[in-house]
Amino acid sequence: MALKKEVISIFVDNQSGVLARVVSLFGRRGFNIDSLTVSATNDPDISRITIVFKGDELSLAQIISQTDKLEVVRDIFTLEKEGSLFRELLLLKVKADKDERAAIREIVEIYRGKIIDLSKESMIIEITGAPEKIDGMMNMLDCYEIVEVCRTGITAIERGWQEKENKND
Amino acid sequence: MKFTGSEIVAEILLEHGVDTVFGYPGGSALNLYDALYEYRDQIRHILSAHEQGAAHAADGYARATGKTGVVFATSGPGATNLVTGIATAYMDSIPMVAITANVPNNLVGRDAFQEVYITGVTLPVTKHNFFVNKIEDLPGALNDAFRIASSGRKGPVLVDITKDVTGAQMDYKSTKMPEEPKIPAEINKKEIKNIAELINKSRKPVVYFGGGTGAAKAGDNLKDFLAKGDIPAAHTIMASGVLCADDPHNIGLIGMHGSIASNKAVDSADLLLAIGTRFSDRVALNPKKFAKKAVKIQIDIDKSEINKNVVVDHSMVCDANDFLFTLIPMIEKKKRTDWMNEVIEMKKVTGDVKSSDAEMHPSEIIGSVCDMTDKETIYVTDVGQHQMWAAQYLKHDKTENFITSGGLGTMGFGYGAAIGAQIGCPEKRVIHFTGDGSFHMNLNEACTAVSQNLPIITIIMNNSVLGMVYQWQTSFYGKRFSATAPERKTDFVKLAEGFGLKGFRAKTLDEFREAFSKAMKEDGPVWIECIIGREERVLPMIPSGGTVEDMIIG
Numbered sequence: 001m002a003l004k005k006e007v008i009s010i011f012v013d014n015q016s017g018v019l020a021r022v023v024s025l026f027g028r029r030g031f032n033i034d035s036l037t038v039s040a041t042n043d044p045d046i047s048r049i050t051i052v053f054k055g056d057e058l059s060l061a062q063i064i065s066q067t068d069k070l071e072v073v074r075d076i077f078t079l080e081k082e083g084s085l086f087r088e089l090l091l092l093k094v095k096a097d098k099d100e101r102a103a104i105r106e107i108v109e110i111y112r113g114k115i116i117d118l119s120k121e122s123m124i125i126e127i128t129g130a131p132e133k134i135d136g137m138m139n140m141l142d143c144y145e146i147v148e149v150c151r152t153g154i155t156a157i158e159r160g161w162q163e164k165e166n167k168n169d
Numbered sequence: 170m171k172f173t174g175s176e177i178v179a180e181i182l183l184e185h186g187v188d189t190v191f192g193y194p195g196g197s198a199l200n201l202y203d204a205l206y207e208y209r210d211q212i213r214h215i216l217s218a219h220e221q222g223a224a225h226a227a228d229g230y231a232r233a234t235g236k237t238g239v240v241f242a243t244s245g246p247g248a249t250n251l252v253t254g255i256a257t258a259y260m261d262s263i264p265m266v267a268i269t270a271n272v273p274n275n276l277v278g279r280d281a282f283q284e285v286y287i288t289g290v291t292l293p294v295t296k297h298n299f300f301v302n303k304i305e306d307l308p309g310a311l312n313d314a315f316r317i318a319s320s321g322r323k324g325p326v327l328v329d330i331t332k333d334v335t336g337a338q339m340d341y342k343s344t345k346m347p348e349e350p351k352i353p354a355e356i357n358k359k360e361i362k363n364i365a366e367l368i369n370k371s372r373k374p375v376v377y378f379g380g381g382t383g384a385a386k387a388g389d390n391l392k393d394f395l396a397k398g399d400i401p402a403a404h405t406i407m408a409s410g411v412l413c414a415d416d417p418h419n420i421g422l423i424g425m426h427g428s429i430a431s432n433k434a435v436d437s438a439d440l441l442l443a444i445g446t447r448f449s450d451r452v453a454l455n456p457k458k459f460a461k462k463a464v465k466i467q468i469d470i471d472k473s474e475i476n477k478n479v480v481v482d483h484s485m486v487c488d489a490n491d492f493l494f495t496l497i498p499m500i501e502k503k504k505r506t507d508w509m510n511e512v513i514e515m516k517k518v519t520g521d522v523k524s525s526d527a528e529m530h531p532s533e534i535i536g537s538v539c540d541m542t543d544k545e546t547i548y549v550t551d552v553g554q555h556q557m558w559a560a561q562y563l564k565h566d567k568t569e570n571f572i573t574s575g576g577l578g579t580m581g582f583g584y585g586a587a588i589g590a591q592i593g594c595p596e597k598r599v600i601h602f603t604g605d606g607s608f609h610m611n612l613n614e615a616c617t618a619v620s621q622n623l624p625i626i627t628i629i630m631n632n633s634v635l636g637m638v639y640q641w642q643t644s645f646y647g648k649r650f651s652a653t654a655p656e657r658k659t660d661f662v663k664l665a666e667g668f669g670l671k672g673f674r675a676k677t678l679d680e681f682r683e684a685f686s687k688a689m690k691e692d693g694p695v696w697i698e699c700i701i702g703r704e705e706r707v708l709p710m711i712p713s714g715g716t717v718e719d720m721i722i723g
Contacts, residue, residue, distance in 0.1 A: 021292065
């Protein structure tokens, strides 16, 4: 079966040890996590975990029903590409001397990133956006010497009002 | 009224109808045990030799009585010693609440004496666990623990309480838990109709049922359903006794050491209805070829079991008994004479099970036990060859009367579990089957059986090898007997005397029968060592990953 990248949103009780429960479950069931973010929600009792997971349809169904069994999980669902917004933040340090600076700056501007630190030898770029956009910019910067990369992983939310209401029933 | 944390623990146990707990005290648990002293008229505490034995006892108690088993242990090694017992209960979905004391909160995380992060350790082997370091969280955690352990797919829950919480005081008002009426869950009528139609159309249906049918008390409805549709049914080890051994539709154990009929029938079936079971690797030895001609339908209370091991065509997530109750009226009453005759023919095939020239074969020992005990007897096993023989040769009539570690396969489970079962069911007789390998693991619990004066009869099938592994080495490793022939010199009769109980040794079936009838008259624990041949094998056998074509019959 074809491997698919899936974004899973999990609403969990905001208490200590919750992340360990979720991650341990993925680990012991042999499911790989591509990226994971945890964030606060508008409800102080609930946190949101966003997991990017690569697998086939069966393993996706399996990990969702396994995770759903955890006492701390209030809700779990996959986010479909069409109806959702995916965002990531990237911080990237690239080696850039005075001859390279202008060209790199041009790329960063096209991708609507920001240069947030500058030294004689390097610069740090900040960019937020959909993962594809970040991949695209990193691809363009490939021919420069990238010193350090830090990506947050995807955080995601469903579009519109009605759908979210349904999910939290 | 003000209560200490420990008194609140005792009050909540009483609220949940707990009158018996198993355990072992220690430094961090001193307050808890002080409360147990105070409540000793209402809560009976059974002291084990080792925390593992206490955990298995709580498990055996739960399996025999249907109630939630409760075990206490202190911090650190006390808590870690529970782990195998908790994992055993987890794999077999047994309701258990483990209460551990931890070091005082100001020492937590400092590697204090006897400190262990037991909620972390038990994370993968509990349904859920709680770390309580604030007294106001204690009642909620304990009540949730009992609810979680006994609802849905049952299982163990651990509550770890810091010592300061067990000694702190709080206002608490004890309230009797209202009995929650069991409301049959809404069953999807369209789906079940579809399943009923598939069954009605099927020429060669087979039911394959597991522990979920026992947990749901679905035996009666299962029997009626099979009779109405004239459908043969195979069971897992966890479902032994859900359907009477002599029920005409019961074709026996399925899987690695299952009956020829069960394995062949599933292989020939055009429809397989799996109820309360998980297609484990000891049943669906080759998940791709298991019931390969059949339309597969899976019913389970746990959604995550659907498609986990074997991909099925149809499924429903619900209680096994609710499912059968709704299904029966939709099933056409008919005779499937051709198919039943085909299955009956399969039942007639047998192999030669004797592989050694020893005086008695395990099947004869078990047969004698069946003859000399009544229907209310509880049989408990350890793990290994004797366990498989007990599964194959005992006449199982009630699922709660056969107690075995099915999923985890815990050697050393038996004696503790037998003690728990005997404590829970004093009116029944408990027979504990074990092997010399398993028994050596936890025979220390003999002291518990003696101090409680429990009339458990332990039958030690002694072949002086670690029989199951020895069998595999014989069949698949060219008789390279690595670490399976320990040359031990244990004298079980003398050892029994040393523990303060009676011991017998039997080399022939007559000697065994004589010893057993003497043992039945005792009101305390007895051991009977039975000398059996080391070449004895558990047959039939389908090797791991194999199919019915690879079956070794004899």
